[in-house]
Amino acid sequence: MWGIILQDGKEISLARQIFLSLKERILKGQISQGEALPSTRELAKGLGVSRNTVCEAYDMLWTEGFIVSRQGAPSRVADGLQIQSVQQSEKAQDTDKIPPAILFDFKTGQPDLSLFPWQTWNKIVSDAAGSLSARQFEYSGPKGYEPLCEEIALWLLRSRSMEVSPKDIFITSGATQALHLLVDILHKEGHVFALENPSHPGIRTVISDKGYPLHWMPVDSNGADITSLRGRNISAVYVTPSHQFPLGGILPATRRAALIRMAIEKDFYVIEDDYDSEFRYGGSPITPIYSMNSSHVIYVGTFSKTVFPALRLGFAVLPKTLQAKWRHYRNYMDVQNPILEQAALAEFLRRRKMDKHVQRMRHVYDEKRNTLLKSLEMTFGDSVYPWGDASGLHVALQFPELEFGSKFALSCKSAGIRVSLLAQYCASRNDHKDKLLLGYGHLNSMQIQEGIKVLHQVIMNGAYINSQLN
Amino acid sequence: MWGIILQDGKEISLARQIFLSLKERILKGQISQGEALPSTRELAKGLGVSRNTVCEAYDMLWTEGFIVSRQGAPSRVADGLQIQSVQQSEKAQDTDKIPPAILFDFKTGQPDLSLFPWQTWNKIVSDAAGSLSARQFEYSGPKGYEPLCEEIALWLLRSRSMEVSPKDIFITSGATQALHLLVDILHKEGHVFALENPSHPGIRTVISDKGYPLHWMPVDSNGADITSLRGRNISAVYVTPSHQFPLGGILPATRRAALIRMAIEKDFYVIEDDYDSEFRYGGSPITPIYSMNSSHVIYVGTFSKTVFPALRLGFAVLPKTLQAKWRHYRNYMDVQNPILEQAALAEFLRRRKMDKHVQRMRHVYDEKRNTLLKSLEMTFGDSVYPWGDASGLHVALQFPELEFGSKFALSCKSAGIRVSLLAQYCASRNDHKDKLLLGYGHLNSMQIQEGIKVLHQVIMNGAYINSQLN
Numbered sequence: 001m002w003g004i005i006l007q008d009g010k011e012i013s014l015a016r017q018i019f020l021s022l023k024e025r026i027l028k029g030q031i032s033q034g035e036a037l038p039s040t041r042e043l044a045k046g047l048g049v050s051r052n053t054v055c056e057a058y059d060m061l062w063t064e065g066f067i068v069s070r071q072g073a074p075s076r077v078a079d080g081l082q083i084q085s086v087q088q089s090e091k092a093q094d095t096d097k098i099p100p101a102i103l104f105d106f107k108t109g110q111p112d113l114s115l116f117p118w119q120t121w122n123k124i125v126s127d128a129a130g131s132l133s134a135r136q137f138e139y140s141g142p143k144g145y146e147p148l149c150e151e152i153a154l155w156l157l158r159s160r161s162m163e164v165s166p167k168d169i170f171i172t173s174g175a176t177q178a179l180h181l182l183v184d185i186l187h188k189e190g191h192v193f194a195l196e197n198p199s200h201p202g203i204r205t206v207i208s209d210k211g212y213p214l215h216w217m218p219v220d221s222n223g224a225d226i227t228s229l230r231g232r233n234i235s236a237v238y239v240t241p242s243h244q245f246p247l248g249g250i251l252p253a254t255r256r257a258a259l260i261r262m263a264i265e266k267d268f269y270v271i272e273d274d275y276d277s278e279f280r281y282g283g284s285p286i287t288p289i290y291s292m293n294s295s296h297v298i299y300v301g302t303f304s305k306t307v308f309p310a311l312r313l314g315f316a317v318l319p320k321t322l323q324a325k326w327r328h329y330r331n332y333m334d335v336q337n338p339i340l341e342q343a344a345l346a347e348f349l350r351r352r353k354m355d356k357h358v359q360r361m362r363h364v365y366d367e368k369r370n371t372l373l374k375s376l377e378m379t380f381g382d383s384v385y386p387w388g389d390a391s392g393l394h395v396a397l398q399f400p401e402l403e404f405g406s407k408f409a410l411s412c413k414s415a416g417i418r419v420s421l422l423a424q425y426c427a428s429r430n431d432h433k434d435k436l437l438l439g440y441g442h443l444n445s446m447q448i449q450e451g452i453k454v455l456h457q458v459i460m461n462g463a464y465i466n467s468q469l470n
Numbered sequence: 471m472w473g474i475i476l477q478d479g480k481e482i483s484l485a486r487q488i489f490l491s492l493k494e495r496i497l498k499g500q501i502s503q504g505e506a507l508p509s510t511r512e513l514a515k516g517l518g519v520s521r522n523t524v525c526e527a528y529d530m531l532w533t534e535g536f537i538v539s540r541q542g543a544p545s546r547v548a549d550g551l552q553i554q555s556v557q558q559s560e561k562a563q564d565t566d567k568i569p570p571a572i573l574f575d576f577k578t579g580q581p582d583l584s585l586f587p588w589q590t591w592n593k594i595v596s597d598a599a600g601s602l603s604a605r606q607f608e609y610s611g612p613k614g615y616e617p618l619c620e621e622i623a624l625w626l627l628r629s630r631s632m633e634v635s636p637k638d639i640f641i642t643s644g645a646t647q648a649l650h651l652l653v654d655i656l657h658k659e660g661h662v663f664a665l666e667n668p669s670h671p672g673i674r675t676v677i678s679d680k681g682y683p684l685h686w687m688p689v690d691s692n693g694a695d696i697t698s699l700r701g702r703n704i705s706a707v708y709v710t711p712s713h714q715f716p717l718g719g720i721l722p723a724t725r726r727a728a729l730i731r732m733a734i735e736k737d738f739y740v741i742e743d744d745y746d747s748e749f750r751y752g753g754s755p756i757t758p759i760y761s762m763n764s765s766h767v768i769y770v771g772t773f774s775k776t777v778f779p780a781l782r783l784g785f786a787v788l789p790k791t792l793q794a795k796w797r798h799y800r801n802y803m804d805v806q807n808p809i810l811e812q813a814a815l816a817e818f819l820r821r822r823k824m825d826k827h828v829q830r831m832r833h834v835y836d837e838k839r840n841t842l843l844k845s846l847e848m849t850f851g852d853s854v855y856p857w858g859d860a861s862g863l864h865v866a867l868q869f870p871e872l873e874f875g876s877k878f879a880l881s882c883k884s885a886g887i888r889v890s891l892l893a894q895y896c897a898s899r900n901d902h903k904d905k906l907l908l909g910y911g912h913l914n915s916m917q918i919q920e921g922i923k924v925l926h927q928v929i930m931n932g933a934y935i936n937s938q939l940n
Binding site: 110177 | 580583586591592596599600604605606607608609610642647650654659672675676679737778779780781782783791794798799803804807809
């Protein structure tokens with residue numbers, strides 16, 4: 001909430017953490033002069049701390065003249081505090097960013113677009129634009145372009161033996177939108193949303209922004225431990241069973257069956273996010289949970305990784321019970337997707353261009369993964385243990401004798417490399433402190449090899465293995 | 471795989487199951503004529519059966535003439551097999567609904583797409599697809615494509631003398647999405663959202679769905695009566711000042727100034743929805759409230775009427791104070807718009823194709839409006855009074871001696887005509903019962919003239935003026 005990240009067990013008190021965080025944002029102009037701070041009650045609720053803690057933080061801000069307050073009115077940011085104007089600071093930020101340029105950016109979830117068949121795609125786009133009739137550019141409803149739904153059903157069958165009726169497929173502008181809609185549709189008062197710990201920060205933020213409570217399921221090398229769900233009132237359970245994000249486990253059939261039994265018995269829905277199972281390197285594709293049960297499982301897919309992110313197309317496979325509600329919410333959220341991308345993607349699938357592209361990229365990403373793993377082995381020997389390396393565009397690395405914190409992140413930045421701390425994906429910043437997350441899908445082998453060398457340097461300089469890098 | 475579902479232990483052999491399944495899909499048109507079937511090896515692998523089984527199934531298809539095959543080439547679906555085309559089966563569903571077909575559909579907000587310059591647009595789309603670099607198809611952030619923001623700023627200046635910095639323009643997938651985001655961003659606990667009565671049901675639904683309280687401002691021929699806001703705690707005020715929807719009034723400067731003073735004093739935001747001011751037939755365009763004040767006014771625009779609805783592009787002009795929050799919410803709602811339409815629209819604006827199209831359509835819609843008003847006068851004489859006829863794609867009609875209710879709506883449907891009861895846009899179904907709403911933008915003059923005749927018949931048959939039509 002409000003960009004404030006609290007860390008339990010830190011030596012700095014929670015009130016002071018709130019104070020410092022707000023002060024920094026005010027000075028940077030991220031909270032503008034005159035802007036009202038949330039009420040103490042509101043902020044306390046949002047951060048899950050006592051109201052006294054927030055009052056204490058606000059008192060600090062007031063004493064130092066950062067905020068002004070009048071009786072009965074919200075506290076506001078005082079005038080003339082911003083050191084640089086917004087325009088200036090925008091520029092300044094840009095130049096600030098550049099000196100230590102990020103030469104090796106291991107950010108996650110980025111496909112390699114240099115190998116996408118652009119010529120074919122552009123031809124298909126042109127054809128699609130010309131072949132649609134004027135009527136198809138009118139409003140056409142929140143479900144999506146029917147020929148695309150049909151092609152997606154066939155694609156799911158071809159690519160992962162998943163049988164779905166096109167009638168149950170609802171087009172979205174990506175997985176994020178599907179989750180955003182589902183959270184509103186599935187929320188029940190006093191019930192929790194269960195997430196994997198760790199998991200993608202997006203889903204957590206969507207739920208927290210709406211003020212709905214969370215429950216964290218521990219994750220091991222086999223994915224989510226669902227026993228922690230017992231005895232809880234659950235709105236929905238969000239899982240990544242084919243390739244746990246980011247640790248990479250595959251949820252075993254026994255856990256899947258138990259989860260479904262629980263969902264049926266307690267009448268909640270399982271949200272299955274299948275964000276990258278196309279890119280599995282060994283063996284056949286993992287069967288979705290959806291194939292075991294379609295009444296209590298919502299399957300969410302995306303084309304951001306297989307086609308490209310700015311396509312903004314994904315889909316949800318919805319049980320009949322949720323379809324009317326979905327239509328209503330989508331209609332009043334953003335009505336529908338644009339038609340052009342939908343028509344083009346349908347044609348891309350129909351002509352089997354997708355199959356060809358995914359097959360090619362599976363080899364390409366497999367090679368990149370091998371390069372990364374070899375580089376790691378050469379550089380770090382056996383002091384690093386890779387998790388979740390059997391599919392996808394990223395790998396989690398465990399350095400059993402290290403702990404990574406914000407100081408380490410800063411050192412990386414100065415050295416021109418970006419890697420993610422796995423703790424940022426966790427319920428608490430103290431979880432999984434010995435792990436890093438590296439996305440490699442968009443990098444070439446030189447970048448991967450050099451990047452790993454830089455990572456090694458940063459670790460050696462800062463820590464000399466065995467010590468802590470906080 | 472390929473929609474084939476095999477059941478072990480069934481009395482029908484696996485080969486025959488494959489055959490029947492493919493046959494059914496071919497007959498339904500789900501596999502098109504001329505389409506290549508997968509190779510026997512591929513399908514056998516996909517279905518997990520022996521290649522002989524698939525060969526047997528293909529032989530059955532061949533024997534009965536469902537597929538043709540030549541040595542060395544894949545088997546293809548024979549021509550002329552499809553019993554019902556997809557279109558036909560859709561029609562069959564439609565006829566269930568239709569018995570009383572809607573021949574004259576006066577629904578609102580529908581532009582005439584038959585006159586859109588499709589050839590120019592398709593050329594621009596193809597050019598845009600080819601000119602974007604691979605990097606531009608990555609994630610590019612929630613603000614929108616910068617060249618489009620710049621072109622929109624220029625367009626606002628050209629079309630309505632509105633000065634805006636491109637930095638304050640945030641691209642959306644239409645006005646609905648802007649409102650959806652704003653309602654969350656602007657909500658304050660215990661404060662109301664103020665709406666015009668009547669107004670578009672969309673905005674009311676967005677607010678009610680979230681459980682936020684509403685306050686209704688009465689509307690007269692000059693738009694919203696803002697005195698009713700006094701003494702209330704307000705989250706935001708939503709207005710359509712250039713052309714009140716649906717009654718058509720223009721909010722006078724005194725009311726505008728008073729609204730802004732109130733907004734500044736009580737620190738709330740005014741949401742200005744400028745949904746159709748391009749289509750004003752007499753005099754110069756109405757200046758937006760935004761031009762009087764940019765710190766407390768959020769200007770929302772859309773290209774659904776000027777270009778086409780399935781483009782899914784609109785924008786919001788945001789005060790600096792709201793931009794960080796907007797970025798956050800948009801990021802976790804659906805991340806960003808697709809890039810292709812943004813690039814194409816930027817080019818459509820840059821080449822002044824928009825100016826030309828809007829100018830042309832202003833004349834076209836003006837003529838349609840004249841046809842409608844003349845038809846009304848000829849048919850109803852002075853027993854009908856048109857509201858809001860100076861701009862836009864719709865007109866509200868007052869029949870001072872009548873009251874319209876659900877029985878009337880049913881009679882219209884049976885007679886093959888759709889008009890809206892204005893009461894459906896109101897806080898209560900008892901408000902504005904003497905008014906109807908007719909959209910005419912998408913209809914030709916014959917449809918308009920005949921439609922008004924049918925409307926007249928329905929009214930005469932059901933009510934004989936002076937009585938009630940509930």
